[in-house]
Amino acid sequence: MLIEAADVSFAYERHGRNVLDRVSLSIARGSIVGLLGPNGSGKTTLLRALSGTIVPDAGRITLDGRPISTLSRRELARRIAVVPQETHSAFDFSALDIVLMGRYPHLGAFELEGADDLAIARRAMAATATETLEDRRFATLSGGEKQRIVIASALAQASDVLLLDEPTASLDIAYQLEIAMLLTRLNRDRGTTMVVSTHDLNLAAALCTELVLLRNGRVLTQDTIGAALTPANIRALYGIDADVTMHARAGHITVVPVGRAR
Amino acid sequence: MAAPADVRRRTIVTVAGFGAFAAAACLIAPLVGSLPISLARALDRSIPFADNVDAQVFFVARLPRVLAAALVGSSLAVAGVVFQALLRNPLAAPETLGVSMGATLGAMIAITFHVDVTLFGIPAVPLACFTGSAGALGIVYAISAARRRGTSTTVLLLAGVALSALLGAMVRFIQVIADIADTFRSVRWLMGSLDVASYAPIVAALVPTAASFMMIATLPRVLDLISIGSEAAASRGVDVPRAERVALVSASLSTGAAVSLAGPVGFVGIIVPHIVRLIVGANHRVVLPAAALFGAAFLVICDLVGRTAFGRVEMPVGMITALLGGPFFLWLLFRKRL
Numbered sequence: 001m002l003i004e005a006a007d008v009s010f011a012y013e014r015h016g017r018n019v020l021d022r023v024s025l026s027i028a029r030g031s032i033v034g035l036l037g038p039n040g041s042g043k044t045t046l047l048r049a050l051s052g053t054i055v056p057d058a059g060r061i062t063l064d065g066r067p068i069s070t071l072s073r074r075e076l077a078r079r080i081a082v083v084p085q086e087t088h089s090a091f092d093f094s095a096l097d098i099v100l101m102g103r104y105p106h107l108g109a110f111e112l113e114g115a116d117d118l119a120i121a122r123r124a125m126a127a128t129a130t131e132t133l134e135d136r137r138f139a140t141l142s143g144g145e146k147q148r149i150v151i152a153s154a155l156a157q158a159s160d161v162l163l164l165d166e167p168t169a170s171l172d173i174a175y176q177l178e179i180a181m182l183l184t185r186l187n188r189d190r191g192t193t194m195v196v197s198t199h200d201l202n203l204a205a206a207l208c209t210e211l212v213l214l215r216n217g218r219v220l221t222q223d224t225i226g227a228a229l230t231p232a233n234i235r236a237l238y239g240i241d242a243d244v245t246m247h248a249r250a251g252h253i254t255v256v257p258v259g260r261a262r
Numbered sequence: 263m264a265a266p267a268d269v270r271r272r273t274i275v276t277v278a279g280f281g282a283f284a285a286a287a288c289l290i291a292p293l294v295g296s297l298p299i300s301l302a303r304a305l306d307r308s309i310p311f312a313d314n315v316d317a318q319v320f321f322v323a324r325l326p327r328v329l330a331a332a333l334v335g336s337s338l339a340v341a342g343v344v345f346q347a348l349l350r351n352p353l354a355a356p357e358t359l360g361v362s363m364g365a366t367l368g369a370m371i372a373i374t375f376h377v378d379v380t381l382f383g384i385p386a387v388p389l390a391c392f393t394g395s396a397g398a399l400g401i402v403y404a405i406s407a408a409r410r411r412g413t414s415t416t417v418l419l420l421a422g423v424a425l426s427a428l429l430g431a432m433v434r435f436i437q438v439i440a441d442i443a444d445t446f447r448s449v450r451w452l453m454g455s456l457d458v459a460s461y462a463p464i465v466a467a468l469v470p471t472a473a474s475f476m477m478i479a480t481l482p483r484v485l486d487l488i489s490i491g492s493e494a495a496a497s498r499g500v501d502v503p504r505a506e507r508v509a510l511v512s513a514s515l516s517t518g519a520a521v522s523l524a525g526p527v528g529f530v531g532i533i534v535p536h537i538v539r540l541i542v543g544a545n546h547r548v549v550l551p552a553a554a555l556f557g558a559a560f561l562v563i564c565d566l567v568g569r570t571a572f573g574r575v576e577m578p579v580g581m582i583t584a585l586l587g588g589p590f591f592l593w594l595l596f597r598k599r600l
Contacts, residue, residue, distance in 0.1 A: 053496045077499030090350035090489045091544035101487055105499030109480060112270060157498060 002193055003027040003161065008049055008059035019045045021217040022059065027195060029160075032187055034204035035197035036228075037214030038238055043197035044085075046214065047163045050195060051082045063161075077105035081154035083164040087146060088139075095133040095141065095149045099125055102156030117156075124155035128182060144175035151182065162186070164196045168203060176200070180207050201255040205229060213237055229253055235261045269545055276548050280555035287559040288332055291566045292324035330458040330467075331565040331579065332558035334524045335534070337471050337516035339557025342531030343538075343549055344478060344513040347485040348506060349415040355532035356395075356517040359422035362528075363429040364398025364514075365391040365521035366452065370433050373448050374440045388466055388522035395518035398425055399510055454527035454580020456565050467519040474519070475554070477512035481505065482546035489544075527561070527580045529587030534560055536594060 003026070010020040019042045027033050035043045048054045049061060052068045061068050063079060071079075081102070089098065102124070103117045113121075125131045128148040133141065138149065147167060154162055164183070168176040180203055186192050198204050204211060204225075211228040213220040215237055221228055234242045234255065241261045247254040293299055297319060303309070304320035311317055338356060345354040356362040368390035371377065377386045402425055406417040433452070437445055450457075458464065484505045487495035496502045520527065534557045535549070542548045561579065564586060568577035 048493070051497050053493050073496060073501045074499040077497060080497070082493070082497035084491070084494060087490055087494060088350075089544075090347070090352075091539060093486070093490070093544045097486070097545065098490065101490070101498060104483060104487060107483075153498075 001026045002029040003050060003061070003063055003195075005046075005050065005061045006059055008046075008056045008061060010045060010049060010054060010056045012045075017217075019217050020049065020056065023214075023217070023219055024059075025212050025219060025222050027161075027193060028210075029193055030187070030191050031209045032183070032194045032196065032207055034208035034211045035195060035214060036199075036201065036204060036211055036237065037220075041214040041237075042217040043214055044165055045217075047082070047165050047195065047197055051080055051163050052076045053082075074105045077157060077159070079159050080161040080163060081157040081159040083147075083150050083154050083162065083167055085166045085169055087150045093138050095130065095136050095138050095145075096121065096125075098138050098149055099130075099153045099156050102153040102158075105157065120158065121152075121156045124152040125149075127155060127186065128152040143170045144172070144178065147171065147175070147179060148182070151179075155186070160191070160193060162192050162194045164194060166197055166199065168198065168200060176203060183207060201229065201234070202252075205253040205255070206250065225253055229255060269547055272542070272545075273548050273551065276542050276552045277555070280552050280559070284332065284555040284559040284562075287562040287566075288328050291328045291331075291562050292320050294566060294570055295319075295324060326458050326461050326464060327456050327565070328562055329461075330464050330523050331456050331561045333464060333467060333471060334456070334520040334527060335530055335557040335559070335561025335564075336554045337467075337474070337520040337557075338527065338530040339534035339538070339553040339560070340475065340478060340550060341513040341517045341520075343535040343546070343553045344481070344485065344509050345531070346535055347489045347546060348509050348513075349418055350489055350491070351415055351419060352536065353532070354415075354419060356513070356520075357426070357526065357528055357531065358419060360398040360402055360425035360429060361395045361422075361514050361517045362521060362526045362531075363426045363433070364394035364396075365518045366394065366526045367429045367433050367436075368392070368394025368397075368518075369451070369521060369525070370436050370448055373451070374436050374444050385463075385466060388463075388470075388519065391522035392470065392515060392518035395514040395521065396511070398429065399514040401425060403506075403510060450578065451525040453578035454525040454583070455578040456524050458523065463523055467523045470515050470519045474512040474516035477508055478516075478550065481509055482550055485509070485546040485550075486544070489546075525578075525580065527583055529583040529591070530557055530561055533583075533587040533591060537590075 005023055005025050008020050008023045009018050011018050023046060035046065037043050049056050055069065068076060099121045100113055100117065103113055107113065125134065128151050130148050130152055133145060133149065141149065168179050171179065183194060184207060187194060196207065208225060210224055212222045213228060213233060220236060221233065229244055231242055231244055234240065239261050241258045243256045243258055245254055289301065293301055299316040299319050303316040342355045345359060346352060369387050372386045372390035377390065379386050379389065381389055402418055402421040405421045437448060484500050487498055487500050488502065488505065492502045535553055538549055538553045538556050542552050564582040565579040568579050568582040
């Protein structure tokens, strides 16, 4: 297993509610794992724990068998990149500036980005179809453009794992489809392992190879799409009645909410 | 536009351009005053120093003050850049975080109660300033870091504002109970004034400022990353807590040095970073040296205006920076560039 979490617990306040409560999961190399669960179920916190930006109160997380707490921030960043839900720049950086920031863990303290760093950044922009945005101010880009630039920045980090927190949450359905296709392509071409949290069950069904269902900070189940996305599980997660059908043209399961569960 | 080679070229061009501006300001400012002097005569080595009035006025009477202005402007501007990037907030500055007021209180205590200590050759007032600025920042930082969600920038700013008010009240309290002669001395100092008559206080302030700038020189890329979010920075390999500590310590050190020389000169730390970013963009490898040089030139010019523009009355430099800075800041807000 590439990443393994065993009995991970975490609370934001001392003696407060456990946002993560003995979470265990495993992520295989080359898989795309979807993280589903209602608001407040601990998806973002779990991604933070996996990326090492928070340290669990209990349990352990390993990467290739090594506890991530023994890796330096820099070492970890070379293996795991993160795409947050939204990125705001306080100052007027260009799109290329943001992408080049992904090269940070590969550079020495006083080292300047070299020609190869620039080439890597440009390749990442080509992969996300953002080459033409290079000189644009990041703050002036649309939501979809920003998200693709941030993904390009994560690609420039040249990690083998990508953690994405609701990457399509603020995007229209054309951009949603575009991001989904981009992620599928990156997974196929580069073998990038991904963990994607989302509220979009159909996106998860289209994109992921496996799902982890979270409720109140606990793992309800980790399974394949077909086995995890059942009406019973959807009812348990969201309290709604949903139709789950195989969509012939899309080629994946689709979920249609019908009403509140009784 | 932002290709790496380009950043290097822009850094060189910026340092050269702003450096020339700062050097020109420092050379021209001592020539202006109630007794106009000539630079050529002041630098003329064929006349003995004892007979060369121009050289005496230039080197003894005016240059220390100009260099003090340059040093203070530079330290405050750089501290402002660091605070703004660290907090991702355009209003973060030595004065809004309580750092200036902390240093001020330290100095007030040292002046009023005639504290007489020296440490490593640094006299009591600068020492008290560092203690005050570091103490204020420590309190503010401890409050915001006590939360497990990470350092909250809003909490940091609010804590800074509250602490500033508290420390300000203590400063006024000391003024009220102090001896009238001490009060006169401290009032002038509190307005921010550059009455520096010798090189000794400049050298005393130069040491901590240099140490602070050396620490900050390790930070430009880290500040770039932190300005797009501390989690984004952490996930790209930045040790954020360590970077925050280095940045806060070095910025409070340079603020303390500046306050010890000139009192709490306002607006430099908040205005200069914005002007510089409007001119050179966001990249901290360019912004930091540009702010250091532009801050120096800015305060030298402000002090020159305060010294000469109002006839015989000499305005404290802190008043000039606020007079120029206030409207400029409002204009920036009006133009929605913040």
